[in-house]
Amino acid sequence: xxxxxxxxxxxxxxxxxxxxxxxxxxxxxxxxxxxxxxxxxxxxxxxxxxxxxxxxxxxxxxxxxxxxxxxxxxxxxxxxxxxxxxxxxxxxxxxxxxxxxxxxxxxxxxxxxxxxxxxxxxxxxxxxxxxxxxxxxxxxxxxxxxxxxxxxxxxxxxxxxxxxxxxxxxxxxxxxxxxxxxxxxxxxxxxxxxxxxxxxxxxxxxxxxxxxxxxxxxxxxxxxxxxxxxxxxxxxxxxxxxxxxxxxxxxxxxxxxxxxxxxxxxxxxxxxxxxxxxxxxxxxxxxxxxxxxxxxxxxxxxxxxxxxxxxxxxxxxxxxxxxxxxxxxxxxxxxxxxxxxxxxxxxxxxxxxxxxxxxxxxxxxxxxxxxxxxxxxxxxxxxxxxxxxxxxxxxxxxxxxxxxxxxxxxxxxxxxxxxxxxxxxxxxxxxxxxxxxxxxxxxxxxxxxxxxxxxxxxxxxxxxxxxxxxxxxxxxxxxxxxxxxxxxxxxxxxxxxxxxxxxxxxxxxxxxxxxxxxxxxxxxxxxxxxxxxx
Amino acid sequence: xxxxxxxxxxxxxxxxxxxxxxxxxxxxxxxxxxxxxxxxxxxxxxxxxxxxxxxxxxxxxxxxxxxxxxxxxxxxxxxxxxxxxxxxxxxxxxxxxxxxxxxxxxxxxxxxxxxxxxxxxxxxxxxxxxxxxxxxxxxxxxxxxxxxxxxxxxxxxxxxxxxxxxxxxxxxxxxxxxxxxxxxxxxxxxxxxxxxxxxxxxxxxxxxxxxxxxxxxxxxxxxxxxxxxxxxxxxxxxxxxxxxxxxxxxxxxxxxxxxxxxxxxxxxxxxxxxxxxxxxxxxxxxxxxxxxxxxxxxxxxxxxx
Numbered sequence: 053x054x055x056x057x058x059x060x061x062x063x064x065x066x067x068x069x070x071x072x073x074x075x076x077x078x079x080x081x082x083x084x085x086x087x088x089x090x091x092x093x094x095x096x097x098x099x100x101x102x103x104x105x106x107x108x109x110x111x112x113x114x115x116x117x118x119x120x121x122x123x124x125x126x127x128x129x130x131x132x133x134x135x136x137x138x139x140x141x142x143x144x145x146x147x148x149x150x151x152x153x154x155x156x157x158x159x160x161x162x163x164x165x166x167x168x169x170x171x172x173x174x175x176x177x178x179x180x181x182x183x184x185x186x187x188x189x190x191x192x193x194x195x196x197x198x199x200x201x202x203x204x205x206x207x208x209x210x211x212x213x214x215x216x217x218x219x220x221x222x223x224x225x226x227x228x229x230x231x232x233x234x235x236x237x238x239x240x241x242x243x244x245x246x247x248x249x250x251x252x253x254x255x256x257x258x259x260x261x262x263x264x265x266x267x268x269x270x271x272x273x274x275x276x277x278x279x280x281x282x283x284x285x286x287x288x289x290x291x292x293x294x295x296x297x298x299x300x301x302x303x304x305x306x307x308x309x310x311x312x313x314x315x316x317x318x319x320x321x322x323x324x325x326x327x328x329x330x331x332x333x334x335x336x337x338x339x340x341x342x343x344x345x346x347x348x349x350x351x352x353x354x355x356x357x358x359x360x361x362x363x364x365x366x367x368x369x370x371x372x373x374x375x376x377x378x379x380x381x382x383x384x385x386x387x388x389x390x391x392x393x394x395x396x397x398x399x400x401x402x403x404x405x406x407x408x409x410x411x412x413x414x415x416x417x418x419x420x421x422x423x424x425x426x427x428x429x430x431x432x433x434x435x436x437x438x439x440x441x442x443x444x445x446x447x448x449x450x451x452x453x454x455x456x457x458x459x460x461x462x463x464x465x466x467x468x469x470x471x472x473x474x475x476x477x478x479x480x481x482x483x484x485x486x487x488x489x490x491x492x493x494x495x496x497x498x499x500x501x502x503x504x505x506x507x508x509x510x511x512x513x514x515x516x517x518x519x520x521x522x523x524x525x526x527x528x529x530x531x532x533x534x535x536x537x538x539x540x541x542x543x544x545x546x547x548x549x550x551x552x553x554x555x556x557x558x559x560x561x562x563x564x565x566x567x568x569x570x571x572x573x574x575x576x577x578x579x580x581x582x583x584x585x586x
Numbered sequence: 587x588x589x590x591x592x593x594x595x596x597x598x599x600x601x602x603x604x605x606x607x608x609x610x611x612x613x614x615x616x617x618x619x620x621x622x623x624x625x626x627x628x629x630x631x632x633x634x635x636x637x638x639x640x641x642x643x644x645x646x647x648x649x650x651x652x653x654x655x656x657x658x659x660x661x662x663x664x665x666x667x668x669x670x671x672x673x674x675x676x677x678x679x680x681x682x683x684x685x686x687x688x689x690x691x692x693x694x695x696x697x698x699x700x701x702x703x704x705x706x707x708x709x710x711x712x713x714x715x716x717x718x719x720x721x722x723x724x725x726x727x728x729x730x731x732x733x734x735x736x737x738x739x740x741x742x743x744x745x746x747x748x749x750x751x752x753x754x755x756x757x758x759x760x761x762x763x764x765x766x767x768x769x770x771x772x773x774x775x776x777x778x779x780x781x782x783x784x785x786x787x788x789x790x791x792x793x794x795x796x797x798x799x800x801x802x803x804x805x806x807x808x809x810x811x812x813x814x815x816x817x818x819x820x821x822x823x824x825x826x827x828x829x830x831x832x833x834x835x836x837x838x839x840x841x842x843x844x845x846x847x848x849x850x851x852x853x854x855x856x857x858x859x860x861x862x863x864x865x866x867x868x869x870x871x872x873x874x875x876x877x878x879x880x881x882x883x884x885x886x887x888x889x890x891x
Contacts, residue, residue: 088668177638179621182628195630249669267670267678268841269752295750295839303737303749467618467854474626483624505626 076583077289078566079310081301085268085294089249091234092171092178097574103231104575105260105273105290110139110164110213111229115569115577118391118490120225124159124235125213128225132527135188135220136204139164139228141211145257146278147237152261155278156237159257161207163235168205168215169193170241171232180232183488186224188216222527223393223491230489259285259579268294273578286582305561311583312568313561314576318439321378321559333561336380337570340487341556342389342495345432345447346509347549348477353428358419360548363480364405365412366454367447369554376446379559384552386540387485387495391572394492394523394536403537404544404552409454416455424456431460434482435469443553444482473508483508483550487573492536496520500543511549516542587882594875598868605867606656606860610649613851613859620665620854639665641856652860662857666850672861675846680865682752683835683842687827689758690766698770699816702777706812707804709782717774724771733764733837750839761838765831769823773816780812787811814884821877825869829862 086099091107094100112123125139141164147156168187171178172194185191187205192198204216217224227233237248237255244253251265259282260273273290276282293310295301298317305313316324316334324330345367353359369383385404388395398404405411413423421427432448434440441463448459459480464472473481485506488494497520498504502512516539523535543549562568565586569577621627621635636642640651655662661672701721705714740760741749747759784790785808793803835844843862850858881888 085667087666090669093668174634175638177631177634179623179627179631179635181634182631191630194634246663246669266841267674268682268845293751293839294841296845297750297836297839299734300737300750300837300839303734303742307742307745307749309749309751466852467622468616470622470624471617485624505628506624508626 075288076286077291078287078312078578078581078583080290080292080312081304081310081314082271082292082294083301083315084296086271089254089262091167091231091236092176094231095179100231100575102271102273102292103234104258105578106254106256106258106262107231107234108145108258109229109231109234110141111225113226113229113490113571113573115571115580118226118573120229123229124164125228128228130220130527132220134216135218136214136216137224137228138208138212138214141213142280143211144280146280147255147257148261148276148278149255150251150262152274152276152278156239156255158210159235160210161213162210163238164213164233165205165207166238166241167234167236168232169200169203170236172203173200183227183230183232186217186219186221186227188218219525220527221493221524222529222532223489223493226393226489226491260290263289270294279579281579285579287578290578308563311563311566314558316559316561318378324559324561330561333564335560335562335570336557337560338382338389338391338572339556339558340389340391340490340573341484342384342387343443343482343484343553343556344384344387345551345553346473346477346481346483347551348479348481348509349549350510351477351479353419353421354430354479356419357548358415359421361405362412362415362419362455363451364548364551365408365415366451367551367553368407368450370407372443372446373554376442377554379557381554381557384555386544387499387550387552388492388536388540389487389495389555392487392490392492392495393529394496394533396537396540398540398544398552403541405548412454416457421457424458427455427457429458429460430480431462431478432480433462433464433469433472433478435466436463440482447553477508477510481508486556490573492532493520493524496536496539496543497524500549509549511543511547513542513547516547587879591875591879594878598871601871602864602867606653606864607649609860609863610652613854613856614645616851616854618854620856622854639663639856652857656860656864661861664855664858666853666855666858672857675858676843676861676865679841679843679846682840683844684828686758686761686765686834686840686842687829689762691769691824691827693762694766694769694773695820697766698773699777699813701770702774702779702816703781703804703809703812705774705778706781706785714778718778721771721774724767725775727767729764729768729831729833730837732767733761733834736760736764737837750837752838752840757838761834761840764837765827765834769827772819772823776816776819777812780815781808784808784812810884814881817877817880817884821873822870824876825866825873828869829866 082098084098086102087096088094088099089102091103094103108123110125111120114121124141124145126142128137128139130137141161145159147159148154149156170176172181172184172190174194174196181194187203189198189202189204193200193203206214208214240248240253240255247253251262254262259276259279261276263272263274265271271292275285275288298315301313302316302320304310324334347354347360349355373381383399385398385406386396396403432444434444444461448461451457451459485499499506500511501520502517519535519539523532526532544552565584567582567584569580571577621632640648664670664672664675701717705717708714737749740746747756751757790803790808793807832844832848835842846858847862850862
């Protein structure tokens with residue numbers, strides 16, 4: 053009876069909107085088919101965008117400031133004695149099917165416990181399970197030597213979940229905002245197995261429900277009337293296309309088929325900036341990613357730190373941005389991008405190596421190669437891509453002009469390239485990194501700790517490891533900031549393990565009738581957007 | 587003829603075996619794995635993933651397991667699209683590609699072959715020169731340039747058709763036109779050359795000497811024989827076009843199978859690589875068989891018994 057009544061209410065609501073002509077639809081381009089809508093399995097930004105609309109996690113990020121805000125958890129506390137974070141959950145969050153009309157029960161702490169333990173289950177084979185290894189017993193369970201019962205996630209009662217860590221990670225609430233900590237509907241997962249995220253099976257709890265999903269073609273999200281804050285969700289439907297070609301997406305935007313183009317082609321940037329209409333619709337915002345050239349210090353002549361300093365000082369980042377990238381990126385002299393806790397402004401604080409041809413020549417001369425004389429040919433490798441090719445050509449030309457050295461450019465297919473970099477990295481190679489969560493631990497520890505698999509430079513400095521390990525366990529923000537600053541100085545300036553090139557920006561075109569926010573960490577919050585009459 | 591067809595179909599089995607074996611060996615020989623990431627995965631995570639997809643088994647066992655699935659038409663799970671099986675991908679994406687390919691082929695045949703005949707019949711006329719310039723352009727302009735050009739003219743300026751995506755007959759027009767142009771031009775050029783060659787044969791001269799009407803000479807006597815070279819290239823073209831075009835599908839945002847041919851290799855999505863390769867091989871075999879059968883229908887001198 054209750055279900056039937058809810059159905060009638062939803063039908064009446066949607067019907068009323070249609071009659072009144074008030075239904076608001078946002079037309080969006082996902083660019084590609086989401087590889088997975090399972091929070092335990094998704095690893096990419098496209099899937100994350102859809103997941104953010106359909107599922108809530110313990111916490112969420114403020115779009116502008118990236119501050120950690122309540123979501124499923126209203127409050128949370130930390131007990132230093134037991135190294136336990138306790139999250140107190142809302143009691144008005146409901147599971148619902150794709151119709152958004154059927155209440156499948158309340159979301160409880162048991163669903164959070166199930167979600168995290170399913171992620172860690174070796175049988176789930178989640179790629180991101182290791183991110184939660186800081187939870188007590190998580191690594192043992194995921195590697196098959198421990199049990200689920202020993203994992204430090206416990207539903208204390210229906211609306212309280214306690215998570216015990218291996219160390220007091222001050223940044224844990226920002227990790228609790230990741231989709232990895234999302235509650236999952238155990239009844240649906242167990243009923244449908246790997247197919248539980250298909251349109252007919254899925255059960256969700258976020259601001260939108262999955263209305264229709266035609267693979268590779270389109271995906272429709274409808275407002276969830278059972279969402280706990282449904283009253284503040286203004287857009288009734290998000291219609292997502294999956295057009296991968298940037299020039300086609302641009303044409304669709306100009307034809308009015310989509311309302312937002314979050315990835316306009318580089319070739320169109322000059323036209324967009326000078327067009328009287330498009331230029332007003334363009335928004336350029338920082339994107340939490342950094343582009344770098346890794347240096348293999350084990351290979352001559354880069355085993356000489358003066359050579360590494362010379363190369364770092366001969367990269368004209370601003371010209372690269374102005375004439376090649378054209379996206380208003382920011383030159384990078386340090387690793388962690390602006391907006392992330394622990395970022396230090398290398399340019400302002402004169403950390404790292406700015407473009408300085410005179411100093412670059414001097415470093416090279418001091419290394420024993422005055423004017424590049426006798427300098428062996430070095431290889432700069434990148435994964436096959438027109439964009440990376442342009443950047444590599446610009447940087448290599450700069451090195452040849454400034455230092456008088458010969459640079460051999462090579463590229464490889466992505467999988468082969470990663471294998472090469474992991475096993476026998478060339479002297480210089482391209483890499484990038486984007487934020488998983490807004491803390492420098494995700495940058496300085498997760499990438500360049502000597503034990504990290506992401507450390508393609510094979511950077512190994514015990515002093516550095518000690519700095520980032522201390523920062524990881526510290527709960528004092530001021531102390532952590534200072535430790536990260538020391539780490540940036542050590543890796544970017546003292547040891548020159550790599551050359552930071554630029555901090556990314558995102559270029560987004562939005563129709564004037566779209567009232568929106570910009571999520572710095574990715575995953576737009578459609579629930580906070582609006583569509584004006586047009 | 588029947589025996590010939592059965593014999594050729596039976597030969598498909600060892601051919602598919604060889605193709606699948608070579609594909610299996612080659613894809614495992616390429617550096618990298620389905621789990622090679624810029625964010626390198628810890629060994630324990632890799633082990634879990636390999637166990638999930640049976641990649642921890644010896645290679646010979648993986649191959650036997652795969653082929654056992656193949657004979658039961660179970661192509662396994664996609665590694666890159668984790669909630670989908672390869673059967674799902676083929677069932678949902680290939681019909682779209684086949685529809686687009688069929689429309690494009692029909693257009694290429696219905697326009698290309700008559701254009702070639704007309705050029706040959708009106709050799710060295712304005713019509714001949716114009717159609718040959720058109721077909722030269724058709725062969726030369728790549729889809730990656732033609733597609734956006736057609737979008738600009740017919741979608742953005744004239745607003746006759748949607749820019750991209752799939753769903754209505756109007757959505758088919760521009761991608762089909764883009765996809766068909768190359769084949770249309772090839773059909774036109776080969777038909778013209780073949781017609782010119784056939785019309786110089788003695789039996790054509792005989793027919794003309796007997797006073798047979800020019801239309802009958804061209805259509806009944808010349809055209810039928812001129813179709814043999816066209817048929818020869820049509821077979822592989824059919825297989826090619828029915829398995830999709832990465833470029834056209836990408837430009838027009840079409841939910842076809844084309845991208846899986848390329849992306850599956852980049853992703854090292856082994857089950858998808860195997861399935862798409864075998865699909866292509868099967869189509870090539872079947873189309874070549876159809877071509878051989880059509881020879882006998884077109885030329886009474888050809889017999890397979």
